Amino acid sequence: MNPLGIHYAVFVRDYDEDQLALISRAKKLGFDLFEIGVPRLLELDDREIAAYREEAERQDIILAASLGLSPSQDIGFPDRSVREAGVKVLTDTAIAMAKVGIKECAGIVYGGWNAKISDYPEKAVYWKNSVASMKEVMKTFADQGVYLSVE
DSSP: OOOOEEEGGGTOSSTTSOOHHHHHHHHHTTOSEEEEEHHHHTTOOHHHHHHHHHHHHHHTOEEEEEEEOOGGGOTTOSSHHHHHHHHHHHHHHHHHHHHHTOOEEEEEOSSOTTOOOOSHHHHHHHHHHHHHHHHHHHHHHHHHTOEEEEO
16 A cells, blocks of 8 residues: 655645644544655754654654755755755755654755756756765665655
8 A cells, every 4th residue: 555645834834843743633634654844854853853753653654754955955056065065964864864764755855946057058067966966965875774766
């Protein structure tokens, strides 16, 4: 059976809202999977991460993660410091996912969400940088036993 899931944003007005209480709400509505936002996940300390894991186990619900890298985290961007910021977010994501028991993260992870490429020749640079950054990041995902999917 394929689990039926719902994204946390269905329930919130502000993407930064705590999502812990939403796990039981999603389960009560009949969902098998709850997709939490990575930005919130990365703000949690180990005690809070344990609370998410325990609540998911208590509710018998699968947790997944969702992420859209911002233009300031674009792993394809020509500026190395911008790429490094994105690589850090992605590697931190893999580590946090493993701690909370999340097996898969999906989203706009190959570049910046709503980022603009000014002209066509620039696309090749973004592609090359994104592929190199993804190869670097995937080592951490593999080491943590978690998956990253592109949207």
